[in-house]
Amino acid sequence: MKDADKxxxxxxxxxRKCRLQLDYDASSRVFEPHTLGVDASGLLMVCGYQVRGGSRTGQSxxxxxxxxxRVGELEVLEEHFGPHAEYRHNDPGFARIDAQL
Known part of the structure; x- marks a missing residue:
């Protein structure tokens, strides 16, 4: 799948505030996407809260x-979520925001 499709x-x-199941760094993860956009180096990025699954750092x-x-397989789950208390609307870590809660 192309990055634009992802x-x-x-x-x-x-x-829709739906969780995603995605493969990243050879680990399957369930993730609540909060912000999608481009970082300062021009890479398409997504920031959110991982609720379960693997992690290279050991933090599931x-x-x-x-x-x-670097995202492999990607599937929208019919599991809904709301923003976490620590969520930063208009996250300054993004040079451009394409979608956010």
């Missing part, structure tokens, strides 16, 4: 930022 799927999940839950270029 971005469209993620933007729809953000709009917590705030994560993923590069869309």
């Amino acid at each position: 971005a469209a799927v993620i933007a729809a999940a953000i709009e 839950s917590g705030w994560k930022t993923f590069s869309l270029g």
Whole structure:
């Protein structure tokens, strides 16, 4: 799947507040996407809260930022969520925001 297609799927999940199941760094993860956009280096990124699954760092839950270029399989789940208390609307870590809660 191309990055633009992944971005469209993620933007729809953000709009519907649906969790995503995605493969990243050879680990399957369940993730609540909060912000989608481009970082200062021009990479398409998604920031959100991982609720379960693998992690290279060993932390299976917590705030994560993923590069869309490294996201493998991607599926929208019919599991809904709301914004976490720590969520930063208009996250300054993004040079451009394409979708956010």
